[in-house]
Amino acid sequence: MNYKFIQKRIDYTGKELRSHWIYENFKLPGDEIVVFCGAADVSKYLVDLVDSQKKAYIYSEDMMHFIVEHFSLDLEKTIAYQRLLIAIMSEAINSYLFSNREKEQCKERQIKRYGDDLYDGENKLTVSIATLTTVSTMIHAGINISSKNTPVPARGLLDYGMSATDIATFAEAVCSRYTEEVKSMRMARCKVRGVR
Numbered sequence: 001m002n003y004k005f006i007q008k009r010i011d012y013t014g015k016e017l018r019s020h021w022i023y024e025n026f027k028l029p030g031d032e033i034v035v036f037c038g039a040a041d042v043s044k045y046l047v048d049l050v051d052s053q054k055k056a057y058i059y060s061e062d063m064m065h066f067i068v069e070h071f072s073l074d075l076e077k078t079i080a081y082q083r084l085l086i087a088i089m090s091e092a093i094n095s096y097l098f099s100n101r102e103k104e105q106c107k108e109r110q111i112k113r114y115g116d117d118l119y120d121g122e123n124k125l126t127v128s129i130a131t132l133t134t135v136s137t138m139i140h141a142g143i144n145i146s147s148k149n150t151p152v153p154a155r156g157l158l159d160y161g162m163s164a165t166d167i168a169t170f171a172e173a174v175c176s177r178y179t180e181e182v183k184s185m186r187m188a189r190c191k192v193r194g195v196r
Contacts (some may be wrong), residue, residue, distance in 0.1 A: 001182045003175035004028060005035075005168070006036035014042040014058075018141050019133035022069055033068045033178055035171045040065070040127070040142055047129050058127050062146040063158070064171060068139040068178075072181045075130065078137035081182070082130040085141050086116050087176045092170055093118070093143075097160060111187070118143070123155040 004026060011030075021031045042058035066085065070078055090113045097110070111118050112126065118125040128141040144156030145167060157167055 001031040001033070001179045002028065003033040003035070003179050005171055005175065006034055008036065009038045010036045010124055011038040012040045012042065012063065012142065014047065014140075016065075016067060017129070017131060017138050019069070019136050019138070022067060031070050031182070032121045033066060033082070033175050035064060035066050035175055037062065037064050037145060037167075039063065047131050051067070057151070058142075059147065059149070059151050060127075060142065060144050060154075060156075062156070063127075063142040063144055064140070064167065064172065065149070066174065068141075069136050070138075071136045073132065073135075073137065075132045075137055078132075078139060082128060082139045083113075083142065084181060085139060085178050086113055086118060086128055086172070087125065088181070089141065089143060089174050090118050092173045092177070093125075093157075093160070096162065096170065100161065110161060119153050120155045123147070123153045124150075125155050171183045194195075 006010060006026065015182045022028050022034050026034060028034070040058050040060040040063045068085065069082070070081065072078065092110050093111050111120055116126075116128040116130075126140070130137065130139045132138075144150065144154050145158055147156040147159055148155040157170065162170065
């Protein structure tokens with residue numbers, strides 16, 4: 001599994017969540033994770049049926065998007081991968097907060113993961129979905145860079161004082177950790193003998 005930070009700004013509509021989108025656009029075959037920044041405006045291509053019924057569409061002026069494709073047809077395992085990705089994002093942002101603020105202040109502002117989303121109190125930082133294609137499973141996870149004009153109370157990376165360099169470092173850390181974890185899980189599967 002490999003990853004790539006795409007420097008070009010790409011606005012996310014949900015249409016990007018389809019098999020081989022990563023390969024078609026970036027010539028990266030196989031299991032991959034890519035990250036890019038851009039707006040999010042998802043209504044027509046909303047995958048979450050509950051959100052679609054509620055007309056709870058996704059909008060952010062500026063968001064960091066992670067798209068993952070695994071060539072497996074196990075959606076339940078991919079949901080576990082999705083939650084692993086969100087947990088890694090939580091660790092990365094909390095690490096940034098703890099290294100740049102007083103420890104007592106950080107305890108009050110610690111980012112928490114609930115299921116497949118991150119929150120700062122009542123403020124939502126992320127959107128995320130895992131789904132199945134005909135040949136693979138896919139994950140989209142987006143974290144707000146800006147919290148302006150969001151449809152729900154939100155926070156973004158800029159609200160924590162992150163610079164453009166900090167945001168790029170965050171993206172690199174999340175992708176690197178995710179690919180390392182997936183590789184490590186695959187090795188863990190291969191190194192044990194069967195028992196009876």
